[in-house]
Amino acid sequence: MYPIAENLKVGNNQLDSYLPIRNKNNNIDWQIVTGLVLSYAVKYKINTYSLEQFREDCKTHLQILIDEPAFLSVLERMYFSSQDIFRVSPLFLLFHAQFDGEKISTGSTADKRLGTLFANLMRGFSLNNPIQDKLNFIEKEMLNKLNKKLVRLGEGPFAKEQPYLPYLVTCFQSDLAFLAEHPQYLLQELTNTLRLYAFSWCAQLALNLDNWQDGEPQSKSLFFILDTEKASSERDKIKLFGYKWFARQSEKLFPVLSALEVLQVKGEEKRPLWQVYQDCLGYSDTSNRLLNELNDYIQKFISKEERDLPERDRATNLEDAFKQLLSVAVEQFQGKKTERAAVNRKYINELESQICTDFIQVRGRAGKVLVLNQDRLLLLTNLTVGKNKKLRLHELLRGFEQRGFYLDNQSTQMLVAFYERMGNVERMSDSGDAVYVRKTV
Numbered sequence: 001m002y003p004i005a006e007n008l009k010v011g012n013n014q015l016d017s018y019l020p021i022r023n024k025n026n027n028i029d030w031q032i033v034t035g036l037v038l039s040y041a042v043k044y045k046i047n048t049y050s051l052e053q054f055r056e057d058c059k060t061h062l063q064i065l066i067d068e069p070a071f072l073s074v075l076e077r078m079y080f081s082s083q084d085i086f087r088v089s090p091l092f093l094l095f096h097a098q099f100d101g102e103k104i105s106t107g108s109t110a111d112k113r114l115g116t117l118f119a120n121l122m123r124g125f126s127l128n129n130p131i132q133d134k135l136n137f138i139e140k141e142m143l144n145k146l147n148k149k150l151v152r153l154g155e156g157p158f159a160k161e162q163p164y165l166p167y168l169v170t171c172f173q174s175d176l177a178f179l180a181e182h183p184q185y186l187l188q189e190l191t192n193t194l195r196l197y198a199f200s201w202c203a204q205l206a207l208n209l210d211n212w213q214d215g216e217p218q219s220k221s222l223f224f225i226l227d228t229e230k231a232s233s234e235r236d237k238i239k240l241f242g243y244k245w246f247a248r249q250s251e252k253l254f255p256v257l258s259a260l261e262v263l264q265v266k267g268e269e270k271r272p273l274w275q276v277y278q279d280c281l282g283y284s285d286t287s288n289r290l291l292n293e294l295n296d297y298i299q300k301f302i303s304k305e306e307r308d309l310p311e312r313d314r315a316t317n318l319e320d321a322f323k324q325l326l327s328v329a330v331e332q333f334q335g336k337k338t339e340r341a342a343v344n345r346k347y348i349n350e351l352e353s354q355i356c357t358d359f360i361q362v363r364g365r366a367g368k369v370l371v372l373n374q375d376r377l378l379l380l381t382n383l384t385v386g387k388n389k390k391l392r393l394h395e396l397l398r399g400f401e402q403r404g405f406y407l408d409n410q411s412t413q414m415l416v417a418f419y420e421r422m423g424n425v426e427r428m429s430d431s432g433d434a435v436y437v438r439k440t441v
Contacts, residue, residue: 036115
């Protein structure tokens, strides 16, 4: 198959894959996103069956089993008026994501884009249904009532994208499997886990944009501090590989991904930039058709009729052609007072306000820094320890890093002190390598 779209045409910048944020209309309802993710994970959905209908069906059903009229008002207070039905079993979260046949009938476009992101992190992965809950008699009867209304989902209505960051796919699937073994913890933390991964995905995507020549991406250093510690401007890793580095790289997300969109083959699964480049290198092209088409596109792109960018010589090899393509894609947005620059700034602002806001703080002279609060540290710890009883500190930190969260030596010392206060750390000796951390689930 020809590795890129044929007859490349210069047009408006468009973004249809990999980044779940657009330059406007990014109102996210994380309850709906959670419902979509769980629906895809268990491969079942609810088709146009409202919570109100379910409540009435439960009353009718339980009235037959329990001959006590006063019980119905107790049932109403215990599970429905209090919304505690959503704390009973993960499957009840499916009510947040209603389907109408093959279409998602609830939620915004942004919710559906995040559903697509997580669906592609789960391709080929699913959780066992039913998830093993510890339920009382009444709750079991209500769950049975729901199960009769569930419909098989299959692959769902989510567009297929080859994962840009395969290492995050591995972590995400492992973490979901761990959560499913602890249903109450899944109920408590699934949404927070999704928010954690949404941030990590967008940040690591930005940091990996420049490494398309290197093949499959690896986790890139991105340093955080604990929200209880001070941010010193003297900490080199925080200064060089913290918020400012992420902010610089995020400016390239829309330009580079919209350039990638031009190369995608219509009707085929979307591919990451690194994969498109590998496919081009592996394509037998004795006539230099690929190189010529890329050169023709770039020359048209920089022409006065289109972007009016400085002239460039035609590339003599595929690597240089890709470098030119991405260079001009970014360059078109660099005039600070232009309309394109304003559009790109909106993408960055929306990313920070909708996905990253819980991970960014302003700390005096240090400016903006990336932070992890205690709740997220505990969640990250439990997910990383996972099915193990405990991990050595250096193994735990490596697991953090694989998920996109790096800590320098000072933050690591603060982390160990935090674990000691929590009571989930063991010291086998005075050596730092002999510190073990247990999960709290």
